[in-house]
Amino acid sequence: MTDAKPLAPAIEKRVMDSFERQGLMKHLGATLSHLEAGKAVVRMPYREELTQQHGFFHAGGTTAICDAAGGYAALSMFPADSSILTVEFKINLLAPALGDYLEAIGKVVRAGRTLTVCQVEVFGVAREERTLVALGQQTLIRLDGASDGPKRD
Amino acid sequence: MTDAKPLAPAIEKRVMDSFERQGLMKHLGATLSHLEAGKAVVRMPYREELTQQHGFFHAGGTTAICDAAGGYAALSMFPADSSILTVEFKINLLAPALGDYLEAIGKVVRAGRTLTVCQVEVFGVAREERTLVALGQQTLIRLDGASDGPKRD
Amino acid sequence: MTDAKPLAPAIEKRVMDSFERQGLMKHLGATLSHLEAGKAVVRMPYREELTQQHGFFHAGGTTAICDAAGGYAALSMFPADSSILTVEFKINLLAPALGDYLEAIGKVVRAGRTLTVCQVEVFGVAREERTLVALGQQTLIRLDGASDGPKRD
Amino acid sequence: MTDAKPLAPAIEKRVMDSFERQGLMKHLGATLSHLEAGKAVVRMPYREELTQQHGFFHAGGTTAICDAAGGYAALSMFPADSSILTVEFKINLLAPALGDYLEAIGKVVRAGRTLTVCQVEVFGVAREERTLVALGQQTLIRLDGASDGPKRD
Numbered sequence: 299m300t301d302a303k304p305l306a307p308a309i310e311k312r313v314m315d316s317f318e319r320q321g322l323m324k325h326l327g328a329t330l331s332h333l334e335a336g337k338a339v340v341r342m343p344y345r346e347e348l349t350q351q352h353g354f355f356h357a358g359g360t361t362a363i364c365d366a367a368g369g370y371a372a373l374s375m376f377p378a379d380s381s382i383l384t385v386e387f388k389i390n391l392l393a394p395a396l397g398d399y400l401e402a403i404g405k406v407v408r409a410g411r412t413l414t415v416c417q418v419e420v421f422g423v424a425r426e427e428r429t430l431v432a433l434g435q436q437t438l439i440r441l442d443g444a445s446d447g448p449k450r451d
Numbered sequence: 452m453t454d455a456k457p458l459a460p461a462i463e464k465r466v467m468d469s470f471e472r473q474g475l476m477k478h479l480g481a482t483l484s485h486l487e488a489g490k491a492v493v494r495m496p497y498r499e500e501l502t503q504q505h506g507f508f509h510a511g512g513t514t515a516i517c518d519a520a521g522g523y524a525a526l527s528m529f530p531a532d533s534s535i536l537t538v539e540f541k542i543n544l545l546a547p548a549l550g551d552y553l554e555a556i557g558k559v560v561r562a563g564r565t566l567t568v569c570q571v572e573v574f575g576v577a578r579e580e581r582t583l584v585a586l587g588q589q590t591l592i593r594l595d596g597a598s599d600g601p602k603r604d
Numbered sequence: 605m606t607d608a609k610p611l612a613p614a615i616e617k618r619v620m621d622s623f624e625r626q627g628l629m630k631h632l633g634a635t636l637s638h639l640e641a642g643k644a645v646v647r648m649p650y651r652e653e654l655t656q657q658h659g660f661f662h663a664g665g666t667t668a669i670c671d672a673a674g675g676y677a678a679l680s681m682f683p684a685d686s687s688i689l690t691v692e693f694k695i696n697l698l699a700p701a702l703g704d705y706l707e708a709i710g711k712v713v714r715a716g717r718t719l720t721v722c723q724v725e726v727f728g729v730a731r732e733e734r735t736l737v738a739l740g741q742q743t744l745i746r747l748d749g750a751s752d753g754p755k756r757d
Numbered sequence: 758m759t760d761a762k763p764l765a766p767a768i769e770k771r772v773m774d775s776f777e778r779q780g781l782m783k784h785l786g787a788t789l790s791h792l793e794a795g796k797a798v799v800r801m802p803y804r805e806e807l808t809q810q811h812g813f814f815h816a817g818g819t820t821a822i823c824d825a826a827g828g829y830a831a832l833s834m835f836p837a838d839s840s841i842l843t844v845e846f847k848i849n850l851l852a853p854a855l856g857d858y859l860e861a862i863g864k865v866v867r868a869g870r871t872l873t874v875c876q877v878e879v880f881g882v883a884r885e886e887r888t889l890v891a892l893g894q895q896t897l898i899r900l901d902g903a904s905d906g907p908k909r910d
Contacts, residue, residue, distance in 0.1 A: 319502075319504040320503050320504050321499045321500045322502060322509035322511050325478070325501065326478075326511070345474075346474045347474045348474060348478070349473065349474035351473050352534075356475035356476075356515065357518045358476075358479070358514060358515020358516070358518055359475055361515070361518070362509065362511020363511070365510045384510050385719060386541065386543040386721075387541070387542060388540070388542075388847040389541075390539040390874050390896060392874060393867070407849075407889075408851045408889070415692075430866075435847060435849060435894045437743065541694040543721050545713070545721060546714070560696075561698045561736070565898070568698060570739070586713060586721065586723070586741065588694060590696060590844060590845055592871070592872065622810045625808075627806045627807060627809075628807050628808060628818055629815075631806035632784075632817075654780060655780035655781060656778075656779050656781065662780070663821075664781050664817065664821020664824050665817070667817060667820045668818070668820070669817070671817050689850070691849065692848060692850060694846070697842070697845060
């Protein structure tokens with residue numbers, strides 16, 4: 299990819315460590331599959347524990363990885379002593395969430411001193427096709443002097 | 452409660468059965484703790500598997516029960532041969548989601564022939580206090596002739 | 605009203621002055637009809653200049669007073685040297701916006717040091733009935749040391 | 758433009774006529790400056806009547822053209838006997854809305870039988886620069902057998 303903006307190893311490690319500490323991502327079987335400056339991709343393979351009443355991926359899981367992809371896209375752009383919290387987000391569920399896995403691609407639209415806005419696309423990926431299943435728009439707040447460590451400062 | 456609108460047993464059973472089929476709610480340890488016409492309450496006790504990087508409840512879990520509470524509030528108002536899908540929702544995360552459990556209270560604001568709109572409040576409940584941690588607004592679509600059963604019709 | 609929280613005259617004057625400076629509110633014929641701490645009401649009488657293609661109030665006017673009602677509800681709670689900007693909002697249009705006038709009622713749900721969240725209801729008011737036509741949820745940011753005066757500091 | 762999808766003259770005329778009937782667009786001085794299948798551009802030149810308290814474009818005007826651009830992008834894709842109503846939308850205000858004019862670009866993300874989802878970008882355009890000032894995500898409902906004429910059927 300010509301437009302990828304690779305991260306400094308220290309920043310990448312910091313973001314990856316933060317993701318690892320998210321008990322929910324582990325519980326859902328989600329992984330941070332790609333990371334560059336201002337962009338993060340989170341994958342979540344299908345399993346029965348993630349379904350809603352019709353057997354599709356539950357909107358709650360779809361939104362969980364949507365939120366995480368936007369949050370880590372944002373965190374990738376900030377210094378080591380800062381942290382990110384989601385202020386709010388909106389998600390449209392466009393199609394039944396089906397596939398071997400879901401992939402949420404979060405991109406920073408505007409990174410401000412205090413607030414950052416991301417767009418997130420979620421795709422259902424099966425062997426032969428890739429379907430846009432959800433679209434999100436998210437606002438995050440940057441907390442300085444509060445490293446994204448295991449305890450809240 | 453004087454303003455509760457009790458449900459017919461058949462509708463209550465149908466809604467409860469639908470909730471039971473949601474693999475994700477079981478996986479998150481969430482239960483449908485109260486149901487009346489146009490209102491549903493979903494509880495989710497704290498456990499490490501539900502956390503984000505600071506040890507709070509992850510926004511993904513908060514939104515999962517937010518979505519479920521609104522969805523079942525809506526489903527409680529519709530006939531047996533209809534189903535409900537979330538079209539979109541927006542959630543504001545107002546305070547760190549802490550407590551012994553989270554409780555999402557979904558209420559129908561407007562139930563239309565096709566679209567239904569709900570508001571959802573999520574509280575963090577600890578022994579001594581109850582804090583509003585999230586506020587959601589949700590749009591759902593009713594599918595007639597598609598009972599909320601195990602397969603999509 | 606027993607639960608009204610009257611404002612200090614200096615704060616009320618500051619909020620009213622800010623509203624007066626909004627060219628758009630004047631252009632739409634909207635007025636700030638009620639103000640108390642954490643709550644603001646904006647009214648907009650019907651006129652042809654405010655319509656959409658079917659002759660109802662246009663969603664753009666509905667959202668304009670929705671945004672203003674939330675913003676002034678928030679501003680009513682802050683000190684004189686602070687200003688408020690809307691970060692984002694979401695609105696559901698629940699019913700055709702009809703009536704002699706629209707009335708937007710904004711209420712602060714959470715007032716934080718940096719961010720404030722409001723809920724706004726918009727009613728269509730005719731002689732004999734009052735219909736909820738829109739429901740909004742809004743996030744605002746407080747700017748300190750930037751009085752809400754005619755120029756941006 | 759290589760990827761423009763020109764409209765049949767009858768559809769273009771129908772969409773233009775609908776825009777002309779919107780009293781609010783005329784009152785705000787907004788025009789439908791470009792239209793193709795699934796995309797619409799609405800422009801609104803600066804004037805004092807459109808301002809908020811600091812002299813920028815008021816968020817209410819920004820959202821009015823945001824809503825219109827999405828709505829007409831959607832309407833461009835539907836048959837002559839159908840109409841479109843906005844169900845809900847969410848907008849992030851990313852930067853102060855300044856410029857000689859604002860330009861809202863609405864694009865259909867998913868056109869369904871009942872519901873259509875659009876994304877809308879709003880730019881502030883000055884002689885020398887073009888700034889993204891707002892980003893919206895919108896849900897619309899298609900009404901069949903209800904031509905977008907002067908009266909509601």
